Amino acid sequence: MDYMRGSVWKNVDWWIIGLYMALVICGWFSICGASYNYGEPEFFDFSTRSGKQLMWIGCSLGLGFVLLMLEDRLYDTYAYLVYGVLILLLFGTIFNPHEIKGSRSWIVLGPVSLQPAEFAKFATALALSKYIGEYTFSMQKPKDMATALAIVLLPMALIILQQETGSALVYLSFFLMLYREGMTGAVLFSGICAVAFFIVGLRFGNELMPDEMTSWGEFSVLTLVILLSALLTKIYGNRESRDPIYIAGIGGGAVLIGSLFSCYVIPFNVCHLQLWLCGALIFFLLLRFLHERIRNYLYIILFTIASIAFFFSTDYVFNRVLEPHQKVRIEVLLGMKDDPSGAGYNVNQSKIAIGSGGLLGKGFLNGTQTKLKYVPEQDTDFIFCTVGEEQGFLGSAAVILLFTALILRLLVLAERQNSRFGRVYGYCVVGIIFFHLFINIGMVLGLTPVIGIPLPFFSYGGSSLWGFTILLFVFLRIDAAREK
DSSP: OHHHHHHHHHHSOHHHHHHHHHHHHHHHHHHHHHHOBTTBOOTTOTTSHHHHHHHHHHHHHHHHHHHHHSOTHHHHHTHHHHHHHHHHHHHHHHTOSOOBTTBOOOEEETTEEEOHHHHHHHHHHHHHHHHHTSTTOOTTSHHHHHHHHHHHHHHHHHHHHTTOHHHHHGGGGHHHHHHHTTOOHHHHHHHHHHHHHHHHHHHHTTOBOTTSSSBHHHHHHHHHHHHHHHHHHHHHSOTTOOHHHHHHHHHHHHHHHHHHHHHHTSOOOHHHHHHHHHHHHHHHHHHHHHHHOOTHHHHHHHHHHHHHHHHHHHHHIIIIISOHHHHHHHHHHTTSOOOTTTTTHHHHHHHHHHHHTTTTOSOTTOOHHHHTTOSTTTTTTTTHHHHHHHHHHHHHHHHHHHHHHHHHHHHHHHHTOSSHHHHHHHHHHHHHHHHHHHHHHHHHTTSSOOOOOOOTTTSSOHHHHHHHHHHHHHHHHHHHTTTO
């Protein structure tokens, strides 16, 4: 046992621990600035937000120490057990009578509130690492791939049922790890296309072309589907064939002629013509498959059909599935609606706070926007605006550089693992932290929708800090034993 402990402290990556401490300390000072009230300078009083966060930090350091002292094989051995326990907690929380800010994702234990969704991320990462790390696993086997996706989608679905959509979206970060482990780039390409179709269709769906009958949104998406199908045929079909030229030329030419005819001769909905062209494209690719027996043609057909089905389902999802406040946030972000006193209030005030900081900032505790509480949730989801106002551009850039250094160092650690279990878990950690960083800072700057996820090690709250601490220190323990 003594040998094991000495080995841990010898092999643990102190760069990661140093970056962790730097981020946690900077986060605590940011919470002090965000929660400070004039006349209450007692930062160490446990009745204040800064005092409570200091207590969470102390508990996190103790938790990290315990995680490093545990035998590394425990994380592999009990991965499925930990995952199962968290799944049960997520399921039970759905029926939780305590509702906080419209969400049922919290377990209230007297004065303490815990959010299982924060800990489920580390449990899911462990379960994925355990499953993908098995000797018989192959990303090329549909059954193995489906099981890996189920491990990710199950907690994601349960969190959505808790009305915590923001936390559920974090689970998309696991696709970074799946891509690293050999998942085909077609899945990533399809995801990017889905986002593009959703945004274009939603943003321009109600805008009409000069013929006043054709929607710009539908026209643009269906044109993209035809051209992308031609591109996929070029990449994955018979490379000696001229099929991509025929598809792009005939399809694009017919759309262009139909648009001109609709605008200057007889107006009609050009999208109907495009749907007929898509049907002809599918029939053509099916004939190619039957003639040449190249399975990729079936995948291109599936992409074409799925793209059309997904696009025409976006209206239903947007109007029937999303909550009203989520719809308004997306409309404000895409410029479809101007709501500076409603859904856009948080982002507008956040931009004002960050912009007022200038190059060097106003100094610690001297921010006017944050001190006067103009920015809602300024010590949780919008904590970065406090950094921008008090520390300015240079301070904000320093914080982003610290996160960048942490992510890059984690990538180095992930790549040097001798086991697939360690590498997979490392990439899960990288993906989760990167997703939180990108979305949180993006929503504070008005670049991404406001979905309410914390900034790692900065946002106020014990569940968030403990969740990221467990996620990080488990990986440090696995890495410390990589040579064993």
